[in-house]
């Protein structure tokens with residue numbers, strides 16, 4: 236990737252291309268563990284990890300919270316004369332940042348990239364204009380689009396839902412917006428298209444027809460899929476589960492719920508899961524659990540890499556930094572066959588009081604290093620075979636004989652009962668959890 240500044244202005248002056256300096260480096264603007272070209276398990280780190288920068292958190296979010304004003308002065312917005320110029324400056328800043336960081340991908344919502352216009356037609360024109368500019372910048376830098384999506388939650392028109400809104404007119408407007416976002420994603424050669432339904436749920440069941448809303452959501456997703464496929468989109472569609480916030484209950488509560496929904500409506504051929512670590516935690520699950528659940532269903536797709544703060548129950552979207560978590564995540568991802576269209580998208584934001592331009596770099600460097608450590612630990616676990624072999628042996632009684640017949644569906648309850656009547660004392664084999672946890676810690680230290 237070339238060092239590349241699109242605009243006349245450099246938005247992160249004094250910061251060059253981030254390089255790998257190794258674990259002994261004390262340069263905060265260098266990778267300690269992420270060495271893009273290093274081969275792990277026969278594949279380069281960058282091809283395993285497929286890092287993406289999230290446009291919304293990195294270049295749009297300004298540090299405002301429900302109690303306080305913006306704290307992140309975005310020069311790409313303040314130095315512009317109108318919203319369209321600001322959008323282009325923002326894009327300059329984004330491509331400068333992504334290129335200097337050395338991430339290969341980015342992800343965006345339509346409204347992150349282009350401002351909403353006075354009419355749906357004007358919004359679409361704005362998006363088309365910025366899409367053309369993004370295409371030029373992708374070409375010049377080699378940065379690629381991991382996925383696109385539509386923001387179906389900020390505007391007041393979504394207060395009662397987007398595709399699940401009780402008013403048909405809103406649903407039609409949503410279609411207008413999603414069609415344009417799909418077109419932009421295709422134009423930018425996006426490898427995926429994501430649906431996150433922040434308003435697709437309810438605040439009260441007393442005013443909600445839950446069955447109709449879920450049916451509408453499915454019908455809408457079918458229509459969107461059919462449109463994108465007809466336009467030649469070959470990528471993956473993702474559903475991103477989240478249990479709540481901003482709604483009290485979201486229909487895409489967690490991975491298991493989404494799998495049931497996709498299968499019920501016959502959407503499981505085209506749709507995969509985009510799993511966010513912080514959302515897993517809000518649903519009362521581990522990130523590892525959500526990944527394993529998607530993989531078990533053959534529906535693992537992509538990851539929104541971040542972390543929550545376990546002591547407060549909302550979506551803090553912090554950068555991932557726990558090697559333990561990233562090792563378990565990469566263990567699940569590698570065993571699922573790794574990423575194909577997906578990647579690790581940093582759906583994470585720097586804290587409100589992280590006001591130095593370098594903070595955005597340091598946040599991403601830490602996240603990328605954390606996943607590089609996790610990748611290497613996971614690869615060691617798999618290569619050594621100790622943990623996977625233990626799990627395999629644990630189920631060995633289903634590999635042959637009557638166990639294998641049962642798995643094939645060849646035994647009736649009477650057959651099983653007869654066999655059960657003949658067996659003696661079983662079921663007291665150790666699960667060896669403590670030993671496996673100790674092994675995991677050994678691998679984390681590189682042993």
Ligand code: XLS
Nearest residue numbers: 384431475511539550582
């Ligand atoms: C919000 C979601 C959102 C999706 C994309 O909680 O994480 O950012 O990833 O719409």
Ligand code: CA
Nearest residue numbers: 475511539582
């Ligand atoms: Ca997300």
Ligand code: CA
Nearest residue numbers: 511513550552
């Ligand atoms: Ca989140």
